[in-house]
Amino acid sequence: MARIVLTHSACRQYTGGTAELESDATSIRGLVRDLEARFPGLGRQVEESMAVAIDGVMHQDDLTASIPEGAEVYLLPRIGGG
Amino acid sequence: MAPDGTPDLKVVGTRPIRPDGVDKVTGRAQFGADFQLPGQLVGKVLRSPHAHARIRSIDTSKAEAIPGVKAVMTAADMPEITSEEAFVGEGPADFKDMSGNTMARDKALYDGHAVAAVAATSAAAADAALAAIEVDYEVLPHVIDVEDAMVEGAPILHDDMFTSGVDPKPATPSNVAKRMVFELGDVDAAFGKADIVIERKYKTAPVHQGYIEPHACVAQYAADGQVQIYCSSQGQFMVRAYVAKLLGIDISEIRVTPLEIGGGFGGKTLVYLEPLAVVLSRKSGRPVKMAMTREEVFRGSGPTSGGTVWVKVGAKRDGTIVAGDAVLKFQAGAYAGSPVGPGCMTAFAVYDLQDVRITGYDVVTNRPKVAAYRAPGAPISNFGVESAVDELARELGMDPVELRLKNAAKKGTKAAYGPTFGDIGCVETLEAVKDHPNYNVPLEPNQGRGVAAGFWFNIGGESSATVNINEDGTAVVATGNPDIGGSRASMAMMAAEVLGIDVERVRPIVADTSSVGYCFLTGGSRVTFATGMAVVEASRSVVNELKARAAKTWDIPVDAVEWQDGKAVPAGSNAGDFEPLSLEDLAAKSGRTGGPIAATSSLNAQGAGPGFGTHLVDVEVDRETGHVKVLRYLATQDAGRAIHPSYVEGQIQGGAVQGIGWALNEEYIYDDRGRLDNPGFLDYRIPVASDLPMIDTVVVEVPNPRHPYGARGVGEVPIVPPMAAMANAIQDAIGIRLTELPMSPPKVRKAVDEQAAAEE
Known part of the structure; x- marks a missing residue:
């Protein structure tokens, strides 16, 4: 079970304001599926517009990354640069 | 030892001569404007003289009749794209907006917005064609300032823009494209534990990336539909993807050859001329070369946002920062998409702060659409937060470096934007400042010392x-x-x-x-x-x-x-x-x-290592002229592992210098009709070598375990701290807190005069 933290209003709008969730997903792809099933629209939002920090390591456009048991997962807006 | 276990690096960390x-x-070296193809035409762009105008009609018949003119185009020659977002370049791109920014369709949204383009056998014929194009404009009220654009009754740029991120969804259009909130912990309760609270509003000006090389390209559309593009950009694959999308061409039909790039800093992560050159080449059957003038660069290509930053910081008497709150309002230019999101996330990132809230607004105005600029958004919020933290240090009577060290993010800290930091070098950059001789150089009257720390994620x-x-x-x-x-x-x-x-x-x-x-x-x-x-x-x-x-x-x-x-x-x-x-x-x-x-x-x-840097600057303020002279400048930064230390130092120096320009002089000046008054380096003042001391650097190396040799990005961080460091130094020199950029001589002089009047 991983702890999923939504710091951004772009995600919280799908959860009715809930900022923390739990998920059994073991990969980002699984997390996207899980979130979409529980909060329609959130999975797509995460897949298309968010970065996923798993235990502090940022992932973007990477559905294959593993989510370890007990991981701390933050959903954040995607990051670019100049 | 490198993270990959290599015990003795022989090449990494040395300083060989650069291959280019x-x-x-x-x-x-061939830069964008150097490239030629046989038979190429000269392409030029007609730009709107109005900040906001409806385009009733465009008559190109007279231009087409001019001898030597081979093609004339308007937005009607490009596919009309429905709203579709994707992440191909540096930010989420809405291709409808991108198409509209490349060539105005129904409305011109800023002075300099492209409305038509021509290709001719000579520059003179192209100029004559531009003059012969008849555009019937209905001039509309315009808005330049970000907060003016947010008030009820402001001229609305897009009738179909309704603020997202608010509940319930608004029924009327607005210039506020988006509202966002980041929140961790219980901010209001945390402020209740604070002994000292600093609260102030700051303002920054939009600034251009200031690359020396203007945008330029050559495009050739062959009879079989194959497209060749030669251009300077920050990504040949980005150019290929954008041109394919904007013109409805298969990616396999487009080949983009990168030319040397004379600076980009984020400003060349978009296309401006390339789609137009392809259309003109398709219509004329000849290669088309296009190059912006410096005036066009300023009027037609993206600066970064300006914005307002309201900051509230609370601390205990011992210097422990307990709460942070901020409201950021960023102008995006004519289309949505300012970097307010990263501005929010980076605002307090150098601190170990568990109760934090940042609210951001993305606001359209009648200015060129903003483009990325080193660490997009971070310098703006950092200017506010690091100025406020300096005020906090003064209130507490603490050394500003010691205050930052007491609160600095370190390995295991939960970042103020959420995740737990791994190996980072924030503390090390602060300690490098303390250990540097500049930290203890005695100061004379009207001289002051300022410090600020900054952060960027890296990707x-x-x-x-x-x-x-x-x-x-x-x-x-x-x-x-x-x-x-x-x-x-x-x-x-x-x-x-x-x-x-x-x-x-x-x-x-x-x-x-x-x-x-x-x-x-x-x-x-x-x-x-x-x-x-x-x-x-x-x-x-x-x-x-x-x-x-x-x-x-x-x-x-x-x-x-x-x-x-x-x-x-x-x-x-x-x-x-x-x-x-x-x-x-x-x-x-x-x-x-x-x-x-x-x-x-x-x-x-994946797993780019976050970057931190701390800057220390000494300035001298001339109270009579308002001129601020930079006496000494030190930038320390964690590079993880400097693959080529000279390049790392160069990146740090370049970022610091751009930040000094942002702090002291750079701004767009618009007249009352919304026309840009200073589209050139004579009146848009960027720092030159004679303005500056040597920018001293200290490269700290806290290896990034995700890279074989420990490297982490270095190009973004150095532009984050300079503005606050400069403001803090000016405060130290003359006892005046300047809250609005640029801190140009007229503003400094005005502040000095007001101080003198208040003391009388």
């Missing part, structure tokens, strides 16, 4: 690299990232490190889109990290193949061969007694042992 240096200092992403071994044992490393900050050198060095050969024997090239695998653009300080990982992987594959060839030569198992210092050697006495085979030996006989030796790696690099 001779071409650049002799003028042989990875998709990259490819191919390593080819030539018959003589030299190597070619091909990647798909334009070399902006020295990536050719760092790619060659990492390949040489793995191959075990001199870096001079590795030739790095920046390949076109048909000659190397996909690479996301050069930006976000990602290339040394991500493309560097691809180079290392490809080089390791080459080494494995070289070992296999040696094994074949010796008739022993491949696992009985080791690679040491550029040579294959038996793994031990049991493997046999063979003379080492050098890379040259193996390359010379590659045809007889299995064919050419080459390897490609394509990957999606």
Whole structure:
């Protein structure tokens, strides 16, 4: 079970304001599926517009990354640069 | 030891001569405007003279009749794109908006917005054609300032823009494209524990990236529909993707050849001219060359946002910062998409702060659409927060570096934007400032010292690299990232490190889109990290193949061969007694042992190491003129591992200088009709060498465990702290807190006069 933290209003709008969730997903792809099933629209939002920090390591456009048991997962807006 | 276990690095960390240096200092390098094709036409753009106007009609018939004019285009020659967002460049791109920004369709939304373009056999004919195009405008009220654009009754730029992120969804259109809130912990309760609270509003001006090379390209549309584009940009694959999308062309039909780039800093992560040149070439049947003038660069290409930053910071008497709150209002220019999101996330990131809230607004105004600029958004919020923290230090009577050290983020800290930090060097950069001689230089009257710290995430992403071994044992490393900050050198060095050969024997090239695998653009300080990982992987594959060839030569198992210092050697006495085979030996006989030796790696690099830096500046303020002289400047930064330290130092110095310009002089000046009054370097003042002291640097190395050699991006962080550091130094010099950028002589002088009047 991983702890999923939504710091951004772009995600919280799908959860009715809930900022923390739990998920059994073991990969980002699984997390996207899980979130979409529980909060329609959130999975797509995460897949298309968010970065996923798993235990502090940022992932973007990477559905294959593993989510370890007990991981701390933050959903954040995607990051670019100049 | 490097994170990959390499005990003794021989090339990484040295300072070889840059592989592109001779071409650049002799003028042989081909930048965007240098490239020519036989029979090319001159392409030029007609730009709106109005800040906001409805385009009733455009009559191009007279222009088309001018001798030498071969093509005239408007938005009607481009596909009309419905709203579709994607992330191809540096930010989420809405292709409808991108198309509209490239060529206005129904409305011109800023002074300088492209409304038509021509191609002719001479510049004179093209100019005559531009003059002959008749545009019927209905001039509309305009709005330039971000907060003016937010008030009820402000001129509305887009009738279909309704603020997202608010509940319930608004029923009327607004210039506020988006509202967002980041929140961690219980901010209001945390402020209740504070002994001291600092609350103030700050304002920054939109500033241009200021690259020396204007946008330029040549496009050729062949009779069979194949498109060739030669241009300077921050990503040939980005240009290919955007042109394909905007013009409805298959990606396979487009080949983009990167030319040298004379600066980008994020401003060349978009297309402006390329789609127009392709359309004009298609219509004329000739290659078309287009190049912006400096005036066009200012009027028509993206600056970064200006914005307002309201900050509230609370601390205990012992200096522990307990709460942070901020409201950021960023102007996005004519279309939605300011960097307010990263501005929010980075605002308090240098601090160990668990109760934080940042609210951001993305606001459209009648200015050019903003583009990325180093660490997009972070310098703006940092100016507010780091100015407020300086005020906090003064209230507490604490040294500003000690206050930051007491609250600095470190390994294990939960970042103020959420995740837990791994290996980071925030504390180390602060300590490097304390240890530097500049920290203790005595100051004279009207001189002051300021400090500020900054953060940027850095990114990875998709990259490819191919390593080819030539018959003589030299190597070619091909990647798909334009070399902006020295990536050719760092790619060659990492390949040489793995191959075990001199870096001079590795030739790095920046390949076109048909000659190397996909690479996301050069930006976000990602290339040394991500493309560097691809180079290392490809080089390791080459080494494995070289070992296999040696094994074949010796008739022993491949696992009985080791690679040491550029040579294959038996793994031990049991493997046999063979003379080492050098890379040259193996390359010379590659045809007889299995064919050419080459390897490609394509990957999606994750886990870019966050970057931190601290800047310390001494200034002297002339109370009579308001001029601020920079006496000393020190920038410290964590580079993880400096692959080529000279380039790292150069990136840090360049960022600091751009930040000094942002702090002291740079701003867009509009007249009352919304027309830009200072579209040139004479009136838009960027720092030059004579304005500056030597920018001292200290490179701290806290290795990034996700990179084979520990590298982390370095190009973004150094522009984050300078504005606050300068403001804090001016406060220290004259006792006045300046809250609005630029802190130009008129503003400084006005503040000094007001101070004197208040004291009378």
